[in-house]
Amino acid sequence: xxxxxxxxxxxxxxxxxxxxxxxxxxxxxxxxxxxxxxxxxxxxxxxxxxxxxxxxxxxxxxxxxxxxxxxxxxxxxxxxxxxxxxxxxxxxxxxxxxxxxxxxxxxxxxxxxxxxxxxxxxxxxxxxxxxxxxxxxxxxxxxxxxxxxxxxxxxxxxxxxxxxxxxxxxxxxxxxxxxxxxxxx
Amino acid sequence: xxxxxxxxxxxxxxxxxxxxxxxxxxxxxxxxxxxxxxxxxxxxxxxxxxxxxxxxxxxxxxxxxxxxxxxxxxxxxxxxxxxxxxxxxxxxxxxxxxxxxxxxxxxxxxxxxxxxxxxxxxxxxxxxxxxxxxxxxxxxxxxxxxxxxxxxxxxxxxxxxxxxxxx
Numbered sequence: 001x002x003x004x005x006x007x008x009x010x011x012x013x014x015x016x017x018x019x020x021x022x023x024x025x026x027x028x029x030x031x032x033x034x035x036x037x038x039x040x041x042x043x044x045x046x047x048x049x050x051x052x053x054x055x056x057x058x059x060x061x062x063x064x065x066x067x068x069x070x071x072x073x074x075x076x077x078x079x080x081x082x083x084x085x086x087x088x089x090x091x092x093x094x095x096x097x098x099x100x101x102x103x104x105x106x107x108x109x110x111x112x113x114x115x116x117x118x119x120x121x122x123x124x125x126x127x128x129x130x131x132x133x134x135x136x137x138x139x140x141x142x143x144x145x146x147x148x149x150x151x152x153x154x155x156x157x158x159x160x161x162x163x164x165x166x167x168x169x170x171x172x173x174x175x176x177x178x179x180x181x182x183x184x185x
Numbered sequence: 186x187x188x189x190x191x192x193x194x195x196x197x198x199x200x201x202x203x204x205x206x207x208x209x210x211x212x213x214x215x216x217x218x219x220x221x222x223x224x225x226x227x228x229x230x231x232x233x234x235x236x237x238x239x240x241x242x243x244x245x246x247x248x249x250x251x252x253x254x255x256x257x258x259x260x261x262x263x264x265x266x267x268x269x270x271x272x273x274x275x276x277x278x279x280x281x282x283x284x285x286x287x288x289x290x291x292x293x294x295x296x297x298x299x300x301x302x303x304x305x306x307x308x309x310x311x312x313x314x315x316x317x318x319x320x321x322x323x324x325x326x327x328x329x330x331x332x333x334x335x336x337x338x339x340x341x342x343x344x345x346x347x348x349x350x351x352x
Contacts, residue, residue: 009334016308016333018315047341048309050348053283054290055310058207065202068220072198075228076191 003040011037011044089167091145095137096167099160135159193239198227201243204311205250211306212254214295219254226253247311248321251303258299286351293343301336304329 003011013019014027031038060068133156137146150156188196202223209219209226226249230237237245294302300322307313307321315333319326341348 005334005338008338009330012334012337013330016315043341044337046348047337047344050286050344051290051305051309051340053286054294055207055211055306057287058210058310060203060206060210064206064220068202068206068223069198071220071224072202072227073195075224076195076231079228079231 003037007037008040008044011041014041015044015048091137092163092167095135095146096160096164098136098138099156190234190239193242194231194234197239197242197246201246205246207310208247208250208306209254211294211310212251212299212303213258214291214302216295217254217257222254222257223250225257226250229253244317244321247307251307251321255299255303286347289344289347290340293340296343297336297339300324301332301339304332305336305340308333 010019010023010027014024019027031041131151131153133150133153135148135150135156136144137148138144148159150159205223205226206219209222213219213222227246230246230249294305297305303322304318307318308315313321315326315329318329322329324332
């Protein structure tokens, strides 16, 4: 009579050391009295030995390990680099956001005429209107990390657009699987 | 002075790479690059390295490699890598290995469903208990037992002729 699937599973669990003490004792008692079951155990053992040969072949040699760890180290270094770039990029995003509105801060400045008298002479005073556009760089927490001033809205907007492009490029490099040929971009 | 997370991570990579690569080889076989699987799994861990305890990272790294291997196998766009690993490279037990047996078992194991293969590698190569395997594969212990039993029976069936001729 063929050994049942349940018994085969039991034998496998026995060899896996997954039976309780009681179950293992019970099985050993059956094996002592059942030649067919004992034969099945030997077959299961032989199958396992064959697989062990295969599993032993999976172990890589030292040079493969050295190559792998070197690759991992290189990836770690790349990750650190891009992490720094990305952090900077975040500042720039915040800056771009500030530009849009923030700025249209205009200032009126008086430029006193050097010839103006002490008591003041409205006829000799030249008043000039100057518009200042300021780009504020903020980090994720909203802290100001830098300020750049421009004398025209176009220049401020151009600066913000450049920053946005640069940041987008940096993020792609950091998140994608790009090969970096140069760190100047 | 206490080691930094970076240092602990590097040491863990150094210590566990051999077994991690063997696990990846056992699971992905010739259907993906095991080196890529291990590297990606390690980088996933590195990215969130501050979340983990690196004093005993073996289980964490093993789980990450198994999950990455299974993820890669489930990804449809999969190329076949050269069949020159494993078993055809020099290994620490190279002289003892029966190349024909390895090739036959490799072929039979490659035909198993990936979760059967993962359970088998963890059980017979990593010597993990059913409970540990169930945790790594995120299934019940009963499921692990079933996968192991079915996987072993399928392997035995496929290798039957070879085993008989060998004897």
